[in-house]
Amino acid sequence: MSKSTLNLFPQLLENNEAKRRIAVDILNGTLFHSIMLVGADGVGKRFFAYQIAAALNCEKKNDDGMPLPCGECASCKKILGGHSLDVMVFDREENGSFGVDKVRELREDAVVTSNELDSKVYILDDFHYMTHQAQNAALKILEEPPKNVYFILLCRDIQNVLETVISRVIRFDLRPLSEDSVRRFLDANYGGETGKSVEKTNEIVKFSRGSLGCAIDAVTADSERYGELIDEYRMPEKVLSLLTKRSEKLQIIDIINGLSKDRQSLAAFFSDIECAARDIIAYKSSRDASREYYITEDSVMEASMSLPLRKVYMIAVLSGETREQCLRNTNIQLLKDKYVSGLIKIINS
Ligand SMILES: [Zn+2]
Incomplete structure (x- = not known):
């Protein structure tokens, strides 16, 4: 492997150990087919999942000196832009149910050959909402997926996930970011925003608790919503x-x-x-x-x-x-x- 660590998932902040292990496995062609990303809301699980899908399919992944994913090739652009038919998000129905019907749909879809990419990726969002019956129904496909199919399970409340599922996936716990990283992110992306004082940045850094999702919500909130966030x-x-x-x-x-x-x-x-x-x-x-x-x-x-x-x-x-x-x-x-x-x-x- 010739890429420097700086070139592995450069769009993702911190969580270096998870990034390194996943990237090395992708480059060696040994990535486990069922991955679970565990972490609080807003910590960036879905963003990470798309990055993994792009890295798996990146056309320049073996080019020296290129970041992984490169973000420039046709596959990366399609996946990261959310336009690839081979990277699919499965999550709860509108009525909130995440049951066996969804798993059946997933199993039927997963056996169909990919449209355009080398690897098909299913992102199972909010996996902790899946009923235990449905989790049981998913065990077999998580353990033995069709060739070139990957599952990325995103999970907040790990206590709602069956042990039998956890034992069939490789699990990465994503930690909240440091205050420094959140501050740097805000300065880089919202630094020029008018009316944003140092005091407000300090507040947002604190109450985002290391979650860029929360920080973005706060920095883009209108004053009424911002007041609610601060009160909370x-x-x-x-x-x-x-x-x-x-x-x-x-x-x-x-x-x-x-x-x-x-x-x-x-x-x-x-x-x-x-x-x-x-x-x-x-x-x-x-x-x-x-x-x-x-x-x-x-x-x-x-x-x-x-x-x-x-x-x-x-x-x-x-x-x-x-x-x-x-x-x-x-x-x-x-x-x-x-x-x-x-x-x-x-x-x-
Ligand atoms: Zn690429």
């Missing part, structure tokens, strides 16, 4: 500030009960509270600590003045444990109730 991000900060006032218990209960029932967003909320609490702990011990959650130093300073270290530490532990439980199959309402009573116990202690 500030919810953990609000809860922590309410905790300093014993009289505000009802408001805390309302906030927690009003949170989304979606496991991932809920887990993100608990994760943010944990990060906020850790920011406060770090600020109390060394003033110049870097911040995971709080956008400005003033806000973390203010929060750190009103909560004692011991309580902040307990809040961090409680929130971290609740986040873990949230990602398992725990009952959501029970989880929220337990979290609220845990918070109140800490405050009264």
Whole structure:
């Protein structure tokens, strides 16, 4: 293999190990036929899948010095532009179902020879929504696909995927990007946008949590939607500030009960509270600590003045444990109730 690592999936930021392993296998002709990309919404799973499809079919993939995928040949252009009939996305029906009918359709389609490309690629989006019955029905084709057919499963909630499926795919976990990468992306692509202040960039970098999808949503949102996004991000900060006032218990209960029932967003909320609490702990011990959650130093300073270290530490532990439980199959309402009573116990202690 003569390509430098810089030339492997140059359009994708970070996640270098996944990029390297997939690219090397493509160049050696040994890529496993069923791949699963796991990661949060907006982290770039679908974009990555199209890049893999292009790399598999790139006409210049063996040319020295060319990036992989080259992005210029006819195949790359067609695939990356979303125009190839041989790269297909399968996902839920409009009514939300992702069942055996879809799998049957997939099996029938996969045996038909490709139209124009060497390799046919099926992107199974939001795979975690597929019913267990349908996942079972897909096992055989995932294990023994027709020749030159690849499946790329995109998945957010891995706990909804059967072990038998996971054991038949090669899995790559895509990590959220660093704040630096998000900032560089925003500067490069939206830097000239009028009215965008440094303060707004800082906000977007924080609340996108390493997801370019979220960052793009935020930077292109109108002011009303942007306000909603910021309010949502500030919810953990609000809860922590309410905790300093014993009289505000009802408001805390309302906030927690009003949170989304979606496991991932809920887990993100608990994760943010944990990060906020850790920011406060770090600020109390060394003033110049870097911040995971709080956008400005003033806000973390203010929060750190009103909560004692011991309580902040307990809040961090409680929130971290609740986040873990949230990602398992725990009952959501029970989880929220337990979290609220845990918070109140800490405050009264
Ligand atoms: Zn190409």
